[in-house]
Amino acid sequence: MFMKDLESETNADKWEVQLRKGCLELAVLAVLRDEKLYGLEILRRLESDSDLIVSEGTVYPLLSRMKALGLLRSEWVESDAGHPRKYYALTPAGKHRALDMSRTWTRFSSSMSKLLAPLKKGK
Amino acid sequence: MVTVTAEAQQTIDDYLSRLRSRLRDINEQDMRDIVEELRSHILDKSGGGGEASTIDKVAQTLDALGSPDQLAAEYLTDNLLARAEVSRSPMRILGVLFRWASLSIAGFSVFLSAIVGYFLGVVFVLCALLKPIHPQTAGLWIYPTDGADSTISLRLGFGSPPPDARDVLGWWIVPIGLVVGCGLVMLTTRFALWCVRRYRKSRVSPHR
Numbered sequence A: 001m002f003m004k005d006l007e008s009e010t011n012a013d014k015w016e017v018q019l020r021k022g023c024l025e026l027a028v029l030a031v032l033r034d035e036k037l038y039g040l041e042i043l044r045r046l047e048s049d050s051d052l053i054v055s056e057g058t059v060y061p062l063l064s065r066m067k068a069l070g071l072l073r074s075e076w077v078e079s080d081a082g083h084p085r086k087y088y089a090l091t092p093a094g095k096h097r098a099l100d101m102s103r104t105w106t107r108f109s110s111s112m113s114k115l116l117a118p119l120k121k122g123k
Numbered sequence B: 001m002v003t004v005t006a007e008a009q010q011t012i013d014d015y016l017s018r019l020r021s022r023l024r025d026i027n028e029q030d031m032r033d034i035v036e037e038l039r040s041h042i043l044d045k046s047g048g049g050g051e052a053s054t055i056d057k058v059a060q061t062l063d064a065l066g067s068p069d070q071l072a073a074e075y076l077t078d079n080l081l082a083r084a085e086v087s088r089s090p091m092r093i094l095g096v097l098f099r100w101a102s103l104s105i106a107g108f109s110v111f112l113s114a115i116v117g118y119f120l121g122v123v124f125v126l127c128a129l130l131k132p133i134h135p136q137t138a139g140l141w142i143y144p145t146d147g148a149d150s151t152i153s154l155r156l157g158f159g160s161p162p163p164d165a166r167d168v169l170g171w172w173i174v175p176i177g178l179v180v181g182c183g184l185v186m187l188t189t190r191f192a193l194w195c196v197r198r199y200r201k202s203r204v205s206p207h208r
Helices: A002-031 A039-049 A056-068 A092-121 B006-022 B028-046 B055-065 B068-086 B090-101 B105-130 B170-202
Strands: A072-077 A085-090 B138-144 B150-156
Touching (some): A039 A056, A039 A085, A056 A072, A085 B028, B028 B055, B068 B090, B090 B105, B105 B138, B105 B170
8 A cells, every 4th residue: 555655656756757847848948038048047047937946967958959959049158257158049940939839838738727627626 | 267176177077078978979069069068067056156166066066967977868869859850860860879878778778679670671671672683582581491490581682592492472572571671660760769758758857
């Protein structure tokens, strides 16, 4: 019984991780919507503006993939810290994708909220 | 200005050099970009607040990034998915799988399966293409052996089969070989990408 509870807790945990991971690309597009930021700034913005607590080892490869897909462009900028930083910004394709994804998100989350409303009342 | 102790600098250089050696499949410019971006991240994160980057702070930062192997696997699998969305070339996919194979058992198993899948696919296609050139010897042959079981073999037309061997498909090998061969190549590509996606999904972030 205890093992079963533990297992379902782990599954719920995994589901939450997957959910957060699935939202990561949209969240990155959203934080870059009208300014260019470097990796650590993106990470901090994701942590402060969203409920996403993101692994650093996941975000940098994701940024690299989004750049390879033409959603982001990057440039190196010298900084006061004494080393250059790689800044990311949305490309036109990235802006388009951000709009598309946010529309899908809004549609999906509003229909899910309707579906889940009775569960909230019943609690 | 971020200052770094000599010991901390050595730790950063060792980490990045291990990462670089595991990212060999990625082109030189992209690899340099990745390594410099991570160096910049490590310096910013460990030297925040105007204090020097000490060995402890650097160790914490590197721990949050994950081991060079884990990080390289993330880059390689992400890179593979990005490439696959642009081009589905088996050679490119095998190239990245080969690097992944050197980093994990999962990567090794997927690489081996992909090799077998692509090899069989290519042999079927070659068999179909060589049948018109070597009609007497190319094809799918069954060899009776001394025991109860027979041996089945795809022949590309080199050498000649034993006199009691039977050509199972005859000229049907041409359309069947092309369809089965191309199908195997496509299925192998889809399988490899499915495994990569599953691997990425299964990687649970250590710092949720």
